[in-house]
Amino acid sequence: MPVGLFxxxxxxxxxxxxxxxxxxxxxxxxxRTLDNREPLCRQGDASTQCGVVHAGFIASYKIANDRExxxxxxxxxxxxxxxxLFLPVSDHSVVSIGRSRVGLISHSDLKNVLAASPNLANxxxxxxxxxATILREWICxxxxxxxxxxxxxxxxxxxxxxxxxxxxxxxSFQLPLTQQDLANASGIxxxxxxxxxxxxxxxxxxxxxxxxxxxxxxxxxKRIAQFEPDYLLANSA
Amino acid sequence: MPRYFFHLQGTRPYHDDGGVDLxxxxxxxxxxxxxxxxxxxxxxxGDIWSxxxxxxxxxxxxxSICARAFD
Numbered sequence: 001m002p003v004g005l006f007x008x009x010x011x012x013x014x015x016x017x018x019x020x021x022x023x024x025x026x027x028x029x030x031x032r033t034l035d036n037r038e039p040l041c042r043q044g045d046a047s048t049q050c051g052v053v054h055a056g057f058i059a060s061y062k063i064a065n066d067r068e069x070x071x072x073x074x075x076x077x078x079x080x081x082x083x084x085l086f087l088p089v090s091d092h093s094v095v096s097i098g099r100s101r102v103g104l105i106s107h108s109d110l111k112n113v114l115a116a117s118p119n120l121a122n123x124x125x126x127x128x129x130x131x132a133t134i135l136r137e138w139i140c141x142x143x144x145x146x147x148x149x150x151x152x153x154x155x156x157x158x159x160x161x162x163x164x165x166x167x168x169x170x171x172s173f174q175l176p177l178t179q180q181d182l183a184n185a186s187g188i189x190x191x192x193x194x195x196x197x198x199x200x201x202x203x204x205x206x207x208x209x210x211x212x213x214x215x216x217x218x219x220x221x222k223r224i225a226q227f228e229p230d231y232l233l234a235n236s237a
Numbered sequence: 238m239p240r241y242f243f244h245l246q247g248t249r250p251y252h253d254d255g256g257v258d259l260x261x262x263x264x265x266x267x268x269x270x271x272x273x274x275x276x277x278x279x280x281x282x283g284d285i286w287s288x289x290x291x292x293x294x295x296x297x298x299x300x301s302i303c304a305r306a307f308d
Contacts, residue, residue, distance in 0.1 A: 146278055189271035190257050191243040 003027060003052050003103065005077030005165045010123055012164065013234055020120050023113050029103035034058075034096035036176075040081060043093045047084035049104045053077065056100020057176050061184065062092045070185035072134065073097075073158060073177075077165040082128060085110060098176030098211070126233070133231040142187040145225075147196045150186050152225035155206065157232070159215055164234045172214040239292050241265040243272055247286030249279070262297060265290055273300055282306035 003024050010016055016024070032051070034040060040051050040058065051058075058074040060081075071092060074080040080094045085107055114121040137157065141150045158175065162168040179197070183190040200206045205221045207214040215221055238258040245251040259265050269290050276286070280302065287301040 147275055189268055189275050191253060191268065191272045192275035194253075194255065194257075195251065 003029065003105075005054070006052055006079070008166075009077045009164045009234070010127075014123065014126070016123075017119065020117050020123075023117055023120060027105050027113060028109055029105055032102050032104055034100045034102060036096060036098050038096050040094040040096065040102060041084060041090050043090055045090045046088060047081060047090055047107070049106045050079055050081050050084060050110060051094075051102035051104050052079050054101040054103055057097045057174075058094060058100060058102075059097050059181065059185075060092050060094045068184045069187070070181060072131065072138070073185070075158065075161045075165065076167060078161075079127060082124070082131070097181060130231075130233050133233070137231060138185075141185075147186070147188050147192055148199060149225050150188065151182065151193065151196045151200065152205070152221050153227055154182070154185065155213065155215065156218075156222050156225050156227040156229075159213075159218070160229050160232055160234065164232070170214075171216070171218050172212055174211050175208075175213045176211050241268070242291045242293075243269065244289045244291070245276070245286055246289060248281075248284040249286065262292065265292070266298060269298055269300055273302070277302070280304055 007016060007021060007024050011021075029052075030049075031054075034056070041047050043062065053074055053076045055076055058078070058080045059070050060072045060074070061068050061070045063069075072080075081090070084090050114124060134157070137153065141153055145153060159168055159171070159173055162173040167173055179190055179193050182188075182197075183193045186193065188196070197206075197208065200221075201208070203220075205215070205217050205224070207216055221227075238260055240256040241259050242253045242256040244253050257268065259268060269288055273288055282304050283306060285301075285303045287299050289296055290298040290300075
């Protein structure tokens with residue numbers, strides 16, 4: 001199914017009628033593979049389509065004061081550039097981290113589906129609400145949390161989002177991020193990101209080998225992060 | 238890109254074994270300021286620390302903070 005992981009996550013959280021499921025299944029999707037750091041959309045682009053992530057990892061960012069500020073991460077089943085549906089010109093860039101696969105859906109097809117089903121319109125509105133609740137947590141990460149709880153919060157959040165699409169196995173998941181990416185997402189210096197990861201390892205809360213992160217003590221990590229997963233609006237919490 | 242090391246001396250020393258590859262000295266200074274801001278959060282009255290930035294083995298910047306309490 002072209003939008004399978006998205007449908008699965010939404011189905012688990014709020015349910016989908018057979019008609020809505022059919023409408024999603026019938027969407028015309030063009031497959032595209034993105035290489036590491038290849039853009040899905042660039043700031044200033046006028047997009048005519050949205051992508052849904054099939055596999056891999058995506059980030060959105062803006063350049064401010066010569067620095068790349070990562071604004072969001074997207075995992076399989078997410079629509080990273082959904083907001084371009086209403087943006088004549090994109091105000092930010094979206095890029096693949098590591099190799100990823102996305103399905104592209106034209107804006108006009110998506111708008112037709114949303115017009116055909118008020119329930120699906122609600123579901124996509126809900127999707128942008130989740131993106132907004134995540135952004136609120138990230139503002140707290142950047143401005144209020146200390147480095148240890150900020151990095152812990154980011155890792156807990158990604159783990160929960162992976163869990164919702166069955167990509168969390170024994171508290172382990174694939175994470176192609178570099179320490180520079182974590183620095184760009186958290187506003188913390190790369191040196192301090194490195195020290196913070198060392199501290200999390202030393203406390204036996206995480207293991208990070210190559211691209212596999214294991215949350216060795218998820219409960220303690222959640223406590224340090226003060227992580228309350230309700231804002232992700234998933235049922236798997 | 239040159240490799241820069243950010244060592245801390247003082248109350249809570251830290252030895253940067255790995256270093257970070259950065260574009261130039263100006264990028265290292267920007268990183269040093271950001272790092273100083275990150276560790277400022279745990280600063281206590283009475284703490285003294287200095288951040289030493291080296292390009293490979295050569296010291297290029299240092300930045301010191303001394304926090305005193307008078308009462």
